[in-house]
Every structure is written in C-alpha cells, then in structure tokens.
Amino acid sequence: MIDLPAAGSAVALLAGSLDAWIWVIPGLLIGLVFGALPGVSVSMAMALVLPATLYMDFLPAIIFLTSVYTGAGFGGSVPAVLMGIPGTSSAVATTFDGYPMARAGRHNEALGAALFASCLGVLASYAVLFVLVQPLAELVLMIGPYEMFAIAVWGMVLLGSLGGTSISRGLFASAIGVLIGTVGMNTAGYMRGTMGIPWLLDGVPTIPAMVGLLAASQLFGLVNATFLVESEQDRKISLGRILAGCALVFRYPGVLLRGSIIGAMVGAIPGVGSSIANLLSYAETRRTAKDGASFGTGNPKGVIASESANSSSEGGAMATMLALGIPGGGATAILLAAFAMHNVVGGPRFIDQNRDIVYAIILSNFAQAVLLVFVGTAFVFAASTIVRLPLRILIPCVLVVATMGAFAIEGSAAGPITLYVFAVLGWLLSRFGYPVAAVVVGLLLGRLIETELLRAYQMAGGDWREILNHPGALVIFALMVLSLGFSMWKDRRRRLGDAASA
C-alpha cells in the first residue's frame, strides 16, 4: 500500500527545500486566528490567502494552504470553549462540554485537551491517508444517497435522543431544527416557508442561526453573573493546567481513536465533512460512555471526541480530493483551485504520476500537527485571557463581534436578523430544558437529509423496497433504532429510579 521509493523521494523533497517549511508557522497562525473568529470560515481564510500562493512553487503553496486548514481546524474550538461560540461549524460539539468546563474554571484543561486531540486527530487521519489513500477513495465512491440519508438521520436522532431533560424534548428540538433547515427552495424547486422574505429562498443562514442558538442565547442568561468563571482562583491561565488537559487525551485513547476513525471516514464523504463528523463522534462517545449522563456538563471526553473527529476529517477530505479530484467542501475546493493555479489537475492520474508530491504533502501535515502543539499552546495562552474579563464588558463585545461575523457571511442584514431571532429562541428553549444543540444539529442536517431522501426516492422511482438493495443504509438504520431504543430504556429507568428515590 505504501510506495516506499516515492516516500523516500518525498522525504528528500521536503528535506531539500526551505521554501516548503518557511510557510508552515505563518499558515498555522493565520488559520488559528481566522478559525477563532466567528463567521470567518476555514474556506474564507484559505480564499483570502490563495492569491499569495500564486507566487510560490506548487509544493510550498499547497503546504501553506494545508497549514491554514490545520490551524483553522483547531482555531474554531478556542471560542467554542471560552465563549460557547463555535468559531466554525466543525466545532459545534466542542461547545457542548468545552464551554461548561470553562464555566467551571477548567478552561485550561478543556483547551489543552482540545488542542492535543486536534493534533493527534490530524496525525491519525494523515497516517490513514498515508497507508490507505487509494482504497479509501474507492470506498467513498460506493456511498450513495441512501447511505448519506442514513448517516445524517443517525447523527440527528442520536443527538436528539441523548440531550435535554427527556427524549421527547430532545426529539422535539431536533424535529423543529430539521423543519427550520428545510425552509426555502428544495432541490426539486419547491419554495416553502419563506414568508415572502427573499433571502430565505436559500434557506435560513446556518452559521448566524447556530451562533445565535448556542452563544448569544447563553450570553443573555449570563447578564446577572460577574465573570465567566466565578471563582477568582480558577480564572488563572496556567501552562501546567493546559498541559494537564493535553495529558487527559491519553487517559481516553478509545475516545480519541473512535473520533479519529469517524472523522477520517465521514470527512472523506464529499459534502459532509467535519461539520457532521464532530457531532457523530460526540454522540457515539456519549452513547457508549458509562458516565454518559455527565456529558453536556463539562466532561472532557466530549471535547476529545469532537476535536479528534473534526481534525481527522481534514485527512479524509484530502484523501477524496487527492485520489478523486473531488472537493469535499469549501476548503478542499480552494486547494483544488490552488492546484489549477499551478496547472496541476488533481485526481487519480495526479496520484499515479506524482506520488512523491502526495507523500510530501502528507508528511508535511505530520509536521504541521506536531508544530500545532507549540503554536496552538501559545495561541491558547493568549486567548485564555478572555476569562479574566468581567461579563459586563465581555457580553456586549461578544454580541457585537458575533453580529459582525453574521454580517460577514453574506454581506447583508439577513445574518444579524437571523442571529437575533435564534438567540431569543435558544434562550427560551434552554430555559425550559430543551437541548439547544439538537436544534442546531437539525438545522445543519435538515436540508441534507431532505436532499438525499429525495435523490433516493427519485432513483428508486418511488419504490421503497429499493432500500433492501443497500445493506449499508439498512445496517445504519438498524443501529440507529437499537441505540434509540436503548436511550429510551435508560431514560425510563432513570425516571423510575428518580421516582423511587423521591
């Protein structure tokens, strides 16, 4: 599976070129800063630096862009932990436990765990890519609309059934999120629920809605508190505790491995990527954990599951891009654009003829993951000062930055209006014990689920028995029903236990 002579040439290529290395740290830093800014996506950061790569050689250009990609992959988790705002959609699940950890004064540990899980996730996924680039790409081609539909419904139901006070509230929140996610014109051309508002034709803007639901809604509730972390002792920024957070990752190798595998596999599927990988990994870890009930209240396993998955999805997305020439999302599309700018065409022929360059890109990413530990620690150290700010100053500042981020996505008031509407909705839902995250998941997956279901329906000509020819989808559905049944049984047992002890 590994072409050793090509791997040797890749090492020689990297060792003999200073240009290939000089851009790694600036790239990581740019990625970290842009990833940490809500509303500024990974692809936006890469798009902004893309013109600069025109003046570089091909390999340094790609290494620079992948450094930005790697940095932004972790950057999104910094505001997710410190403020409950996912810097990117890949960091949604990081907020579930990262933010409660920060509120409890364990922001150092949460960021350390997120950083190390990210680095190891990147390493793991590129290790998989190094060995399995070709078979992984072939596997991706076997995934059709049935399997995609099953994966998306699985992610939604898992999270809906696991969060909140009861399963009914979790599923209600998920279903509402899904319905919101289907507003606008569907792939068959029908326009629904737009209320005559033109910008809703493309659907509800997801990033502002997500920031509103997860972050702004929480800030409303914090107006009566004085600091994000109440205890003055816990507000300290400590390198030792960041490193202790890093060490936490080694205590849960299973969580890290599961997250990395889910991330690499889901990341490889075009159009899905890290925004679903982190949610699936989180939900699976929570479902299988003995201390599942403590998820959502500051369990570091939740942070590790999410971060390992969203970082490892980078390797998966790169596998599809390099092997098939298909961009899985915005970031890999920009990488393909960089290929084109240097008159290189990605895809099977590129891998066959330039295996040394492919290996050089992969090896450079190993080095990026290692460097991210150091650059990321310095970044985390600087960013953590936010917990020392009084909330009376932090709340208006964060709300203004979030509003500007919401504007930055589409350049219109649609973003800020969406942010406000969903902030109020999130605040009301969380007051009554609904898992706001389930609405977010539904919102992210609603359109995808409808599109894939419609595609499957059209392919089968309306014959539902066609699903029997897709064992992969059937297995996923069976697993989903089993896990939902198990969650309901656990929920009922907990309620009976509560009633008995009352």
Added chain:
Amino acid sequence: MEPSAERRIAWGHLALVTALAAAAVAYLIDARGVSLHPHNLLFLQPTAVLVVVLWAIIALACLRGDRSGEAPAQTWPERLKVLALVGTFGLFILGLERIGYDIAAWAFVTVALAIGGERRPLMLALFPPVFVAAVIVAFKAMIPYPLVTAIL
C-alpha cells in the same frame, strides 16, 4: 383549594411548545399550499406530524405540572436585566442598516455596559468608541462586502 406547586400547570413551557408546534403546522400548511407532490412533502410532512405528536406528549406533561429541567426562577430585577439586554440587542439589530453599523454598535455597547452594571463614566465614554472602531475597521479590511457606516 390551592393546587400544590408541583401540580400547577407549567404555563410558560406550554406556551412555548404550543407556539413552536403551531409554527410547524403553519409551515406544513404553507408547503401543502405550494404543491401536494411527494417531491415537496416527502420529508417535510412526516417531520411536521412528528412535531405535533411530540407536542401532545410534552403538553400533557406541562398540564400535569412537570417542571423538570426548567431554569431556576429569577428575581424580578434579574429578569428585567435579561429582558433589557434582549430588547437592546433587538434594537441594535434593527438599527444596523438604518443608522449604520458603527453608531448602532457604539450605542449598543454603551447601553449594554450600563445594563451589565458598569457605572464608571470614563469607561462608558471611552471604551465603546475605541472597541467599536477597532471591530469595524478590522471587519472592513477582511470582508469583501460594503458595510453601512455613518462615521468610519
């Protein structure tokens, strides 16, 4: 006889869940008005029905006085503070395109600081313009869209 605290109907929760279920039904009616073709309703209709079924379960629990998971009750001054922030943030969003992002943000930060309990005049006078100027200038440099501003 006064009903006990546990048995009192959870009106606030019931109102929220009913409003959301009503919105889902309104959405379904709107979609059915567009077309009854399966390509339109294949996914939307069963999901809306699921919402109504779940609403019935949750509403029943509300009528039984189930208050599990609700946030702890706040005092009136605490509630007013939250409502003042929610209202001010709404006015800020409304004012963005009308008076410009810079002025709206400046006014919002000043009022929100005061709601949060900031009373130092120098802080209220200097911090909002400096912070807002930094944010507006940074975003203007980064984003490719024109930003409506009055001063900056």
